[in-house]
Amino acid sequence: MPGAPPSLSHARSSGLAARRKGDPLGGFAPHPHPPTPRPRVRPAPATFRVASGAAPLPACLLDVHPEVAAALAAGEAVVALESTIISHGMPHPANVETAARVEAAVRAAGAVPATIAVLGGTATLARSRIAVVCAGPKTLLDIPRTLEVLETAGVGVAALGTDEFPAFFTPRSGCAAPLRVEDAAGFARMVLAQERLGLTSGLILGVPIPEHLAAEGQEIEAATATALAEAEAQGIQGAEITPFMLDRIQVLTQGRSLAANIQLILNNARVGAEVAVELSRLRRGGQGQATEG
Numbered sequence: 372m373p374g375a376p377p378s379l380s381h382a383r384s385s386g387l388a389a390r391r392k393g394d395p396l397g398g399f400a401p402h403p404h405p406p407t408p409r410p411r412v413r414p415a416p417a418t419f420r421v422a423s424g425a426a427p428l429p430a431c432l433l434d435v436h437p438e439v440a441a442a443l444a445a446g447e448a449v450v451a452l453e454s455t456i457i458s459h460g461m462p463h464p465a466n467v468e469t470a471a472r473v474e475a476a477v478r479a480a481g482a483v484p485a486t487i488a489v490l491g492g493t494a495t496l497a498r499s500r501i502a503v504v505c506a507g508p509k510t511l512l513d514i515p516r517t518l519e520v521l522e523t524a525g526v527g528v529a530a531l532g533t534d535e536f537p538a539f540f541t542p543r544s545g546c547a548a549p550l551r552v553e554d555a556a557g558f559a560r561m562v563l564a565q566e567r568l569g570l571t572s573g574l575i576l577g578v579p580i581p582e583h584l585a586a587e588g589q590e591i592e593a594a595t596a597t598a599l600a601e602a603e604a605q606g607i608q609g610a611e612i613t614p615f616m617l618d619r620i621q622v623l624t625q626g627r628s629l630a631a632n633i634q635l636i637l638n639n640a641r642v643g644a645e646v647a648v649e650l651s652r653l654r655r656g657g658q659g660q661a662t663e664g
Contacts, residue, residue, distance in 0.1 A: 439485045446654055448482035448647035456636065458488075459614065461629065469633050473640045480644030500571050502562045504643040506635050507537035507544060507577040510592060511599050511616060514544045522549070525572035527565070529558060531642065533579055540588040540595070540631065542579035552576070555645035562646070563653050578642050580635060587624075587631040594623035 442449050452473055457466050474484040508517050518536065521528055530536050530548030538544035552558045558576045565574060580588050598619035602608075607615050620628045 436485070439483060442483040446651060448644065448651040449485050450477045450482045450640070450643045450647045452477070452484055452486045452640070454486055454488045457486075460617075461632070465629060465633070469636060472633075473636055476637050476640040477644045480641055480648060482644040482647045500565065500573065502558070502574040502576065502646065504558075504576045504578060504639050504646060506539045506580065506639060509539045509595070510541065510544070511595055511612075514538060514546050518546055518549070521575065527561065527572065527574045528577070529561065529575070530577045531555075531558070531579065537577045537579040539635070540580060540584075540591040540628075542585070542588075548577065555642055556649045559646050559649035559653060562650055576642070576646070578639055580631075581638055584631050584634055587627055590624055591620060591628045591631060594620045594628065597623060 439449060452470075454470070456473075457470050460466065461469060470486065474486065477484040508514050514536070518528060527550065528536070528548065529550035529552050532551070532553055533542065534548055534551055535543045536546045536548040550561075552561065558574075562574060565572075595616070598616050601619060602612055602615055
């Protein structure tokens with residue numbers, strides 16, 4: 372990536388990078404039959420995961436930066452940051468600049484950032500003990516069905532300070548939040564309770580758009596409706612619809628959607644770091660023990 376610092380271009384200097392070494396299957400032959408289709412939920416681009424005792428992967432599949440490894444071993448707060456905004460979520464150089472700002476925001480809140488990249492492989496989320504902090508799904512998605520799939524998969528879903536689940540650029544999706552927490556500490560207690568009960572499913576915290584971005588959010592929602600109509604008229608579907616929508620929305624809002632998206636990402640990073648710091652404090656206080664990481 373032109374101009375990207377080594378830490379971000381390789382997703383290693385401040386985080387984790389899952390990668391292949393030799394045979395990715397470890398010598399096992401692939402299954403002769405295709406896997407049974409399973410529901411897949413695509414998280415919003417602005418997603419921040421708080422590690423919560425998930426089962427470790429084989430060491431040969433991971434590159435873990437020494438700072439992250441040391442923080443995990445010491446039980447300190449670590450926030451995993453997705454690298455989608457670097458690869459295709461934003462144009463260059465805003466992608467690299469935003470990723471660096473997000474890492475700085477996590478550090479400012481007292482946690483260690485761990486930018487993750489999955490290179491040449493796949494990752495499983497549905498049945499992993501992990502907590503995801505996000506802005507909710509975009510309105511162009513089927514939000515009621517998304518929440519239903521999450522419930523079917525056993526994933527706990529909560530909203531921060533609201534009874535209605537957020538929808539990325541708008542604080543209200545029209546769907547009731549299954550659970551509500553008032554602050555990051557409340558969600559940290561949920562994560563801790565999940566650990567103590569031995570549950571292996573994931574948790575999601577939907578964070579509403581900050582109030583000062585509400586006006587931009589309404590403008591972006593209108594642009595989203597226009598772009599979606601254009602996509603339908605042009606027959607754009609599948610994997611092509613997301614980059615088309617992002618590009619059209621940015622054009623229709625004259626770049627204001629990108630600025631709002633960056634602020635959403637930074638806000639989620641702050642909340643994710645607050646959750647991680649509080650969870651680390653609770654663990655150190657003897658109110659719960661993490662099984663791993």
